[in-house]
Amino acid sequence: METRKLEKHESTLIEKVLFKIAKQWIAGDTMEEALKSARNANTNGMNAILNKLGEHMTSKAQVSQTVEDYLTLVSNLRRSKITGGLSIKPTQVGLAISTKECLSNLDTIIEKALEFQSFVWIDMESSEYTDDTFKIYQNLFEKYERLGVVIQANLKRTENDLCMLLKNGSKIRLVKGAYHETPKNAYKTRHEVDENYKKLMNVLFEQGNEFAIATHDSKLIDLAMELSKKHEKKFEFQMLKGIRDELKPILVKSGFEVSEYIPYGTNWLPYSIRRLKERKRNILLLGSSFIHAHRV
Numbered sequence: 001m002e003t004r005k006l007e008k009h010e011s012t013l014i015e016k017v018l019f020k021i022a023k024q025w026i027a028g029d030t031m032e033e034a035l036k037s038a039r040n041a042n043t044n045g046m047n048a049i050l051n052k053l054g055e056h057m058t059s060k061a062q063v064s065q066t067v068e069d070y071l072t073l074v075s076n077l078r079r080s081k082i083t084g085g086l087s088i089k090p091t092q093v094g095l096a097i098s099t100k101e102c103l104s105n106l107d108t109i110i111e112k113a114l115e116f117q118s119f120v121w122i123d124m125e126s127s128e129y130t131d132d133t134f135k136i137y138q139n140l141f142e143k144y145e146r147l148g149v150v151i152q153a154n155l156k157r158t159e160n161d162l163c164m165l166l167k168n169g170s171k172i173r174l175v176k177g178a179y180h181e182t183p184k185n186a187y188k189t190r191h192e193v194d195e196n197y198k199k200l201m202n203v204l205f206e207q208g209n210e211f212a213i214a215t216h217d218s219k220l221i222d223l224a225m226e227l228s229k230k231h232e233k234k235f236e237f238q239m240l241k242g243i244r245d246e247l248k249p250i251l252v253k254s255g256f257e258v259s260e261y262i263p264y265g266t267n268w269l270p271y272s273i274r275r276l277k278e279r280k281r282n283i284l285l286l287g288s289s290f291i292h293a294h295r296v
């Protein structure tokens with residue numbers, strides 16, 4: 001009994017410490033807080049991309065609630081005159097239930113977003129969902145032009161996917177990839193992922209238009225700036241809330257289009273763990289905060 005009590009106390013403590021660190025990446029629990037962060041991004045010359053936290057939803061009731069939340073969010077963006085759009089994870093709107101469910105829910109949200117001229121991005125999750133996500137994207141992109149999809153530089157398949165996506169003028173966000181993948185389908189070293197990112201970025205500048213370079217990596221951002229001098233393309237930089245905040249105003253001041261990805265909601269744990277793992281310093285910070293919390 002006592003051991004169980006102690007374990008519960010420890011896990012609450014870990015969650016509390018984690019939340020203290022995670023707060024920097026998240027607007028808050030509520031839609032109002034998300035709208036406030038979005039307004040702030042606009043004031044600083046950036047567009048806002050809002051995401052309601054949550055993934056791998058298998059309950060229809062939960063999925064329906066998420067769809068409702070996105071519909072309300074779209075109306076509120078418009079009412080608050082916020083420049084920006086949405087980014088949606090397929091498994092929060094039904095992909096963990098079925099492709100049909102996800103397609104129909106995205107259709108509903110995008111139709112509403114289009115009424116208000118908001119752009120919608122479909123996030124890319126782990127590789128088990130890649131094929132279905134592209135299928136859903138292609139299907140919806142035939143109807144809605146203001147729709148983008150994500151490609152991940154850590155996946156070996158991405159070069160071919162990019163080629164396929166460019167054929168119909170898809171709108172693409174290039175990222176390194178945040179999910180754990182096996183060596184069979186993914187590049188595992190930082191060097192390999194960065195090299196593939198550069199290769200894919202070159203293809204985007206040569207053959208694409210209206211794409212997003214989503215990274216906080218200065219080497220890659222510098223390369224994008226170089227490529228943009230050679231190729232006149234409509235593109236934007238995208239960064240996550242709370243990361244490289246010193247660089248964002250510099251890019252805005254230099255005349256680049258910049259969007260900030262702003263997540264909100266109570267389901268903050270999986271997103272925050274991905275952010276923690278991306279940087280050794282964050283793990284160290286977690287360790288030292290935990291030791292500190294234990295002392296008091």
Ligand SMILES: Cc1cc2nc3c(=O)[nH]c(=O)nc-3n(C[C@H](O)[C@H](O)[C@H](O)COP(=O)(O)OP(=O)(O)OC[C@H]3O[C@@H](n4cnc5c(N)ncnc54)[C@H](O)[C@@H]3O)c2cc1C
Pocket residue numbers: 122123124125150152175176177178179214215216217218238239240243244261274275276278279282
């Ligand atoms: C707008 C946006 C949308 C995204 N959408 C998706 C998606 O749909 N699917 C997907 O798999 N991934 C997505 N990602 C995440 C992406 O795949 C990477 O995991 C993430 O961006 C970290 O990679 P990086 O390119 O910044 O490079 P890294 O090499 O990880 O980081 C480069 C530098 O950025 C800074 N930095 C990076 N991460 C952190 C951090 N957590 N805390 C503090 N500093 C940090 C550090 O200075 C670091 O040296 C998205 C990223 C962005 C910016």
